[in-house]
Amino acid sequence: MQIEIPKTQFIGQLNESVVSRSGPRGLAMLTRHSFPNRHIFNSISDEYHDIGFTQMGGRVRRRTPEEQYSFMRYCAQEGLRVIPPFGINRSAIDLPFLGHAETLDIFMAHADVASAEKVAHDLLLDMSQAHQKGVVYGDRWSKNILVDPKYGPMHIDFDLEISGPVSADLDLAQMGYYILCGGKGKVISIIAQFLGRIESLDSLHNIETFLRGHARHFFERPTYGHVMEETETVIDSMFHIHEQLKYS
Numbered sequence: 001m002q003i004e005i006p007k008t009q010f011i012g013q014l015n016e017s018v019v020s021r022s023g024p025r026g027l028a029m030l031t032r033h034s035f036p037n038r039h040i041f042n043s044i045s046d047e048y049h050d051i052g053f054t055q056m057g058g059r060v061r062r063r064t065p066e067e068q069y070s071f072m073r074y075c076a077q078e079g080l081r082v083i084p085p086f087g088i089n090r091s092a093i094d095l096p097f098l099g100h101a102e103t104l105d106i107f108m109a110h111a112d113v114a115s116a117e118k119v120a121h122d123l124l125l126d127m128s129q130a131h132q133k134g135v136v137y138g139d140r141w142s143k144n145i146l147v148d149p150k151y152g153p154m155h156i157d158f159d160l161e162i163s164g165p166v167s168a169d170l171d172l173a174q175m176g177y178y179i180l181c182g183g184k185g186k187v188i189s190i191i192a193q194f195l196g197r198i199e200s201l202d203s204l205h206n207i208e209t210f211l212r213g214h215a216r217h218f219f220e221r222p223t224y225g226h227v228m229e230e231t232e233t234v235i236d237s238m239f240h241i242h243e244q245l246k247y248s
Contacts, residue, residue, distance in 0.1 A: 047217060051214055051217050060160060061160070068093060072084065080130050082156075083155065108182025111183070122152050123145070136162060140178065177210075192241060197241070
C-alpha cells in the first residue's frame with residue numbers, strides 16, 4: 001500500500017519531492033525536475049547578488065542528483081542533522097519518510113517559546129558543527145528544513161551549492177533569517193546570543209550584511225518579509241553580546 005501526502009509542502013525551486021510511504025521503512029523520493037528551470041535559477045542568482053553574496057566572491061551552482069546524494073550521505077555519516085538517504089535511482093533520491101514532520105516555517109508559527117528556542121539552538125549549533133567539519137549547507141530556507149517530533153529539525157534538499165570566502169557566513173545568516181521569519185519575537189534572543197559568540201568580527205560584519213540583505217530583498221514578501229525591525233534587533237543584540245564577551 002502507498003500513502004501519498006500533499007506534494008506542495010516539499011516542492012522546492014529546483015527539486016520536486018514526491019513523498020510517499022511504501023513498505024516497512026517508508027521512502028520519500030526526492031526527484032529532480034526534468035526541465036532546466038533556467039528562469040528560476042536566474043532569479044536565485046539575482047537574489048544572491050542582491051543580498052551581497054556574489055559581490056564578496058561568493059558563487060552559486062546547481063548540484064547534480066548524484067552530488068546531492070553523496071553530500072547528504074557524507075553529512076549524515078558525520079552526525080549532522082541531515083536526513084540520511086537510502087539510495088539513488090537515476091534522478092530520484094530515496095529518503096526516510098517523516099510522516100509527522102512540518103517545515104520550519106509551519107512549526108515555528110505555532111511553537112511555544114521554549115520549543116521554538118530549542119529548534120533554533122539545535123539548527124544553529126548543528127550548522128556550526130558542520131562548518132567545523134568543512135561542510136557548508138547552502139540554501140537553508142524554511143522549506144528545506146523539516147521539524148520532526150522525534151528527531152527534531154532535519155535538513156533536506158541540497159540542490160544548490162554555495163562556495164567562496166564568505167559562504168559559511170552566508171550559511172549562518174540565511175539560517176538565522178529564516179528561523180527569525182518563522183519565530184519572530186520568540187527567537188530573537190537565541191539567534192543573537194548564538195551569533196554574538198562568534199569570535200571573528202569580520203564574520204559578524206558579513207553576517208550583518210547578509211541578514212540586512214535578506215530583510216531588504218524580501219521586504220514586501222508576505223511570508224519571508226516584513227521582519228526588518230526584528231532583523232535590526234538581532235544585529236544590534238549580537239554586536240552588543242560580542243562586545244560584552246570581548247571585555248568580560
